[in-house]
Amino acid sequence: MIFKLINFFRGYVHIxxxxxxxxxxxxxxxxxxxxxxxxxxxxDASVTAYLSRRAFREAGAIAEKANVTMxxxxxxxxxxxxxxxxxxxxxxxxxxxxxxTFAYLxxxxxxxxxxGNERIPTEELLNEVKNSGIYIGVxxxxxxxxxxxxxxxxxRDDLSWVGIYVKGTKVTVHVTERDLMPPAEDDKPPCDIVxxxxxxxxxxxxxxxxxxxxxxxxxxKGDVLIKGDVPxxxxxxxxxxxxxxxxxxxxWYDIKKEVPAYxxxxxxxxxxxxxxxxxxxxxSVYLPKLSNMSYAEYEEEVxxxxxxxxxxxxxxxxxxxxxxxxxxxxxxxxxxxxAIEYCVSLIEEEAKDVIPENAEVLxxxxxxxxxxxxxxxxxxIYECKENIGVTVVKAKx
Amino acid sequence: MGKRLRIKxxxxxxxxxxxxxxxxxxxxTLTGKDKIxxxxxxxxxSYETDCVKLSTAIGVLSLYGRDLTIKEITGxxxxxxxxxxxxxxxx
Numbered sequence: 316m317i318f319k320l321i322n323f324f325r326g327y328v329h330i331x332x333x334x335x336x337x338x339x340x341x342x343x344x345x346x347x348x349x350x351x352x353x354x355x356x357x358x359d360a361s362v363t364a365y366l367s368r369r370a371f372r373e374a375g376a377i378a379e380k381a382n383v384t385m386x387x388x389x390x391x392x393x394x395x396x397x398x399x400x401x402x403x404x405x406x407x408x409x410x411x412x413x414x415x416t417f418a419y420l421x422x423x424x425x426x427x428x429x430x431g432n433e434r435i436p437t438e439e440l441l442n443e444v445k446n447s448g449i450y451i452g453v454x455x456x457x458x459x460x461x462x463x464x465x466x467x468x469x470x471r472d473d474l475s476w477v478g479i480y481v482k483g484t485k486v487t488v489h490v491t492e493r494d495l496m497p498p499a500e501d502d503k504p505p506c507d508i509v510x511x512x513x514x515x516x517x518x519x520x521x522x523x524x525x526x527x528x529x530x531x532x533x534x535x536k537g538d539v540l541i542k543g544d545v546p547x548x549x550x551x552x553x554x555x556x557x558x559x560x561x562x563x564x565x566x567w568y569d570i571k572k573e574v575p576a577y578x579x580x581x582x583x584x585x586x587x588x589x590x591x592x593x594x595x596x597x598x599s600v601y602l603p604k605l606s607n608m609s610y611a612e613y614e615e616e617v618x619x620x621x622x623x624x625x626x627x628x629x630x631x632x633x634x635x636x637x638x639x640x641x642x643x644x645x646x647x648x649x650x651x652x653x654a655i656e657y658c659v660s661l662i663e664e665e666a667k668d669v670i671p672e673n674a675e676v677l678x679x680x681x682x683x684x685x686x687x688x689x690x691x692x693x694x695x696i697y698e699c700k701e702n703i704g705v706t707v708v709k710a711k712x
Numbered sequence: 713m714g715k716r717l718r719i720k721x722x723x724x725x726x727x728x729x730x731x732x733x734x735x736x737x738x739x740x741t742l743t744g745k746d747k748i749x750x751x752x753x754x755x756x757x758s759y760e761t762d763c764v765k766l767s768t769a770i771g772v773l774s775l776y777g778r779d780l781t782i783k784e785i786t787g788x789x790x791x792x793x794x795x796x797x798x799x800x801x802x803x
Contacts, residue, residue: 342755345787354782356761364782 326368326392333361334383343377344370368394424453425484426621426629432490435473443467444488451631452596455481483627505555508541508704510534514564517700524558534564540704555709562704565677568670568697573690574658577648583614586641594633610641658693666697674701738768745796748775751789756782764792771803 332340341364344351349370356362366374368390378385400406427449429440444450447463460479467477467490475493479486508524516532524541528534543558588610591602616638622630649657659681670676680696724734732739732752741749750766750773757765757772759782764775780794 338756338758341759341782341785345756345785348787350784350786351782352784354759354785356759356781362759 322365322367323392326390326394327365328368328371328387329363329365329389329391330371330374331357331361331363331386331388332378332383333386334381335360336381337362337383340378340381340383343381344374347373347377349373349377363388368392420631421484421628422455423484423631424449424451424455424458424481424486425631426623427451427486427488429488429490432492434492435471435490440488440490443470449479449486449488455484458486483625484629485627503557504708505543506557506706506708507539507543508558508560508562509707510536510538510540510562510564510703511705512536512566512703514566514701514703516540516562516564518561518563520561520563522559523556524560526560528562534703543709558706560704561702563700564703566674566699566701566703568666568699569694570662570665570669570697571684571692571694572658572662572665573692574654575649576654577646578657580645580647581612581642582645584641584643586610588639588641590637590639592635592637594635596631610639612642612644614640614642616640655693659695662693662695666695670697670699671701674699736769738766738770738773740773740799742796742799746793747783748792748796748799749789750792753788753790756785756790761794766790771801774798774800774802776800 334340341351341354344366349366351364351366351370354362354364374385427441427444429437429444432440444463444467447466449458449463458479458481460481463479464477468474473493473495474490476491478489480489481487513535514533516528516530516534518530519526519528519540521541524543525545527539527542534540540562541558541560543556544553545556546552547554593600593602617635618638619633619635621633624630676697676699678698680698682694682696684692684694686692721731721735724731731737736752738753739751741751743749750768752768753773754767754769757767759765759780761780762776762778764780764782766773766775775792775796776798777794777796780792780796783791783793785791
């Protein structure tokens with residue numbers, strides 16, 4: 316296989332040698348280090364053989380010396396194919412132009428990507444690198460990575476590291492965000508830990524100060540939980556400290572909602588409208604051109620693709636497909652069971668907003684309440700455990 | 713075989729050198745019965761579809777068979793392909 320491939324690139328000639336003493340011709344060829352292969356006896360006075368293009372040039376003289384007649388049956392391989400195209404000037408010019416254009420296009424940046432950012436929006440960073448000189452269409456040779464990195468590090472203080480990789484037509488900007496330090500608590504004024512909501516104390520962890528409540532106590536909003544005034548053992552004087560600690564208490568959240576008779580559902584009507592945007596070299600073309608969508612309510616789906624060759628070579632063409640699905644609002648009437656279920660799901664949704672994130676839900680209670688008009692309500696009570704202590708700086712005096 | 717050659721052979725055996733290079737004798741490798749490689753031959757004496765004759769340092773080597781073709785030939789090695797029936801040395 317490899318042998319055949321090499322022969323294709325170097326060019327080969329299939330010849331026919333005729334005389335009584337073809338062995339003499341073969342011996343002289345091998346003596347001159349000319350390589351022959353696939354020698355086949357045709358008849359009593361002739362054999363056919365293959366030899367390389369280079370060997371063929373010398374073979375003519377050898378044939379004369381060996382007194383044999385040499386006849387060319389076939390010339391094959393890349394050099395002979397190229398020789399055939401030598402005369403077609405326009406074709407060669409076109410091929411050359413294609414190669415130059417391709418090489419030029421491949422030397423530009425067609426895709427910029429930012430990775431590693433969690434808090435900083437990608438657009439912001441893309442804008443930043445654009446100002447520093449990396450944008451779609453810039454020549455790869457013009458990119459000065461060190462200066463871009465320096466620019467970015469100087470202009471932003473929320474980055475701790477920036478790396479720029481150029482691979483194919485894609486530039487990857489890899490950033491690492493700096494973890495912003497919390498402002499240092501230099502001055503720690505004397506203070507108390509005070510309850511921000513009502514609850515029953517479950518657990519008290521004091522780090523500084525003296526606990527004012529114990530497990531099982533009911534506390535109300537504003538009650539002092541950990542005192543910052545520490546009596547000294549012998550003198551009895553009060554030492555004012557910055558109280559620290561956590562007070563976990565059981566708290567209750569109560570959400571009540573009327574059971575609805577129906578629910579509103581947004582449903583697709585099945586009508587869709589498709590639009591395609593093609594970006595070529597930074598210019599956008601919409602297909603179809605005219606926007607004649609007239610849906611009052613719709614849902615939009617966007618799917619964008621950038622054409623690429625392999626993983627790293629991005630082409631300056633991207634296709635974005637928009638899909639608009641018409642939506643209509645339908646009121647679905649519910650039976651009693653479904654209505655309650657739906658009501659509970661609404662309450663659960665609201666509870667997510669009402670209950671603080673750090674609170675742990677211990678138990679849920681559900682009950683049904685009727686008002687004087689006979690309307691049915693669902694009431695959910697969430698029993699939670701949370702830290703209710705906040706630091707309150709004491710007024711001086 | 714002369715005395716000198718015998719000394720040389722003893723020398724080669726003692727040092728475990730490749731015999732075909734030092735003694736200039738052919739090394740014949742037969743793969744199955746359809747491909748035969750002969751290294752260290754001298755020249756091609758005759759080539760027919762049923763017989764290939766080679767001259768070597770230790771005499772003429774004849775290969776008999778059917779549909780014999782010379783797959784490759786260089787100054788040192790020759791590969792003959794075809795149905796080989798018999799190898800014969802004439803000194």
